[in-house]
Amino acid sequence: MAQYTPMMQQYLKIKADQKDAFLFFRLGDFYELFFDDALKASQELEITLTSRDGGGSERIPMCGVPYHSAENYIKQLIEKGYKVAICEQVEDPKATKGVVKREVVQLITPGTVMEGSMLDEKENNYLASLSAFDDGSYTVSYNDLTTGENSVALISGGFDAAMSELYSRPVKEVVVASDFNEEHKQMLSERLGYTVSHQDETEIVPEFHKLVEDVHQDKLLTGFGRLLNYIQHTQKRSLDHLQPVKIIELKQFMTLDMYSKRNLELLETLRKKGKSGSLLSVVDKTTTSMGARMLKKWMERPLLSADAISTRHEQVEGFLDQFFERETLRDELSNVYDLERLAGRVAFGNVNARDLIQLRNSLGRVPNILATLAQFTHPKIEKLYEKIDPLSDLKTLLDESIADDPPITVKEGGLIQDGFNGKLDDYRYASKNGKQWIAELEQKERTQTGIKSLKIGYNRVFGYYIEVTKANLRHLPEGRYERKQTLTNAERFITPELKEKETMILEAQEKSIELEYELFLEVREKVKTYVKRLQHLAEQISQIDVLQGFAQVAEAYQYVRPEYTDERIVNIKQGRHPVVEKVMKEGTFVPNDIYMDESTDVLLITGPNMSGKSTYMRQLALTAILGQMGCFVPCESASLPIFDQIFTRIGAADDLVSGHSTFMVEMLEANHALSHATENSMILLDEIGRGTSTYDGMALAQAIVEFIHEEIKAKTLFSTHYHELTTLDEQLNHLKNVHVRAEEYEGNVVFLHQIKEGPADESYGIHVAKLAHLPDVLIDRASELLDQLENAQPDKKVKELEESEQQLSLFVEEAKPKPVNEKRSSEIEKRLHSLDLMEMTPMDAMNELYQLQKRLKS
Missing domain, CATH: 3.40.50.300 (P-loop containing nucleotide triphosphate hydrolases)
Structure with a gap:
């Protein structure tokens, strides 16, 4: 270690804890990769491999990607099943002497992706854990970090049953104990294509006990504990959106093993991956991405309860009977964004102002959805109506706080509505009027000096200044202008009046941006308190979307209620x-x-x-x-x-x-x-x-x-x-x-x-x-051969039967007991008499008699 520079020593220490991940090491405006990471990443991402002096005897392989476009490169690695550790600078380089402190702030894995560009909006992104027990049972736990969904099931049918259960969901990564069966790990990786990760800790910390209040079986707690510890280890941030664990009672659902799901082509076809040509492609008439995800869940787990099935069918009938209202409902639903994943991003802390605008617009559709549902006359649709919480208080908060057209970034201002915060309004007024004052001052100075080319400018180094060409310097009054910068053809000055306004304007701009960011974080924290209600609303909207989609299918394709x-x-x-x-x-x-x-x-x-x-x-x-x-x-x-x-x-x-x-x-x-x-x-x-x-x-x-x-x-x-x-x-x-x-x-x-x-x-x-x-000649020859085989077959069967009967007679005669050993003879004779040879096939009879013959000769 000592041979390397302090920065490379820092890198190597961090990399030692992230051995199974690519370490994206922040250096200025780039994420850099070194050593084996660089060699492999340059091949996988097709980027230039370079090298640098790290203090050792040899140059260190190195490659890098710009931090502002890193998401696309991370996506490529995740899609190939790799993991990426994001290592950021966690202190201001300007205020630090020596090596800037760096830490891994997130480990992105195939099962813990949160970024929208890396996700299929119509498919869940499940992280699963598989825990094995001495009695041959398994627990399978699921988490979708993007939505906060958690569930766990107890499997009693061995490893094949556990694999079938995993196959039933779009799992991207499976977490197991480090001593998990190696052959089984290989099957998970190679046969099912999962990224396999390790986590031994299973104890659930007190802050997450609320998630498992309804779970009382030790096996289920162990399985979910393994999953939860892995999430905590990789994400290193708020997990407030995680929902209480649902126990999957497998006896409530039709069992479809992995073979049947594949052979029936429920979600994708056998010959080519993808939805087209599958059952899903026919019945997916949902209009929201969260509805599409719920449809897949229903398809993966058909119901066994006659009452539950009947309830869904009645709801479909309710939507089917009123065409115009259903079309209006579809229009409203199509304008609802992914509330489920928006709630997850809010809780996760990576939501931006535009995400909140999407949330606001979606909530703006809920009153129309409620009004449309109220027009349906079926009592089962009324039940759906009653369960919807419009979250009007959250809508009001977002209306009052977030600007209508905010930027993507959250640190450049333009996020907060006028009128939301008095102090911010004062800063904005000062900044806006200060610039107007500057324009008026420029005109005033031109008039007073008679210099028409005089201008007031600004740059980051010198701030505001009055610029006068050298030819016009003689027109400036004595004493009021303080020289600030000399150029080739001009001089730049500042006056006490301009200096005062400059301080006010720049302070207003800087403090305005700082205050906006603080206000945005406060709003985001307030929105976090609505996450559970948002998740409930998302579930109700998803259910309505799937059911109206079923009605659409029934009408379009003439399906009937069974x-x-x-x-x-x-x-x-x-x-x-x-x-x-x-x-x-x-x-x-x-x-x-x-x-x-x-x-x-x-x-x-x-x-x-x-x-x-x-x-x-x-x-x-x-x-x-x-x-x-x-x-x-x-x-x-x-x-x-x-x-x-x-x-x-x-x-x-x-x-x-x-x-x-x-x-x-x-x-x-x-x-x-x-x-x-x-x-x-x-x-x-x-x-x-x-x-x-x-x-x-x-x-x-x-x-x-x-x-x-x-x-x-x-x-x-x-x-x-x-x-x-x-x-x-x-x-x-x-x-x-x-x-x-x-x-x-x-x-x-x-x-x-x-x-x-x-x-x-x-x-x-x-x-x-x-x-x-x-070819015709081939067809003719095949017909000729078929005639020969069909005519020859009866004789062949008779001959086989005669040969079998002759052989059987010889065996029967030879296997008769001889008075060699009285005890042995008696034993074989009893066995021989117990055989019903006429009910056995010739082959089985001959085999049985052959074994008796060997016994007799011994």
């Missing part, structure tokens, strides 16, 4: 896929009924590729999700049970990160469904077993269907190409065959996309290949 019963009956008339019908030409989507009475648990769906099997399956799941989140649904009518969980296995994709093939992913997702589903769940399985050999795949598919039918009894849609499985309806009483109708016409297949009862008569695989324009 009915819910305690019977296990699915009865959808003319159901449609909400996304697919939007991308097709109007009127071309073929709707279908879905009917599963109490005696039908499994629909076995057959039909060719491209015929619409997956669409049919997905539309049932999306209809259930839409209904239970409070939206109307795309069909003519719908009667449904309330589903507690939805599990899907649709589509094929390798999981390259964890080294899993398509077939392994398929089996893992199937296993997850079979392990967690109940009779009140919905299971969608598409083409299970296709990733292995035909007989392996068919055996697995049948075993899975049988297991669901006999053990789980969940409402299940199971699509398959294995036509052999269609005979299962003869053995399984609660299974029903349906197929997607297709017709062959002049050698071509025509997909009708209609679901009909009974199994499909063929797969039309070669016809689909023909539609894909494979």
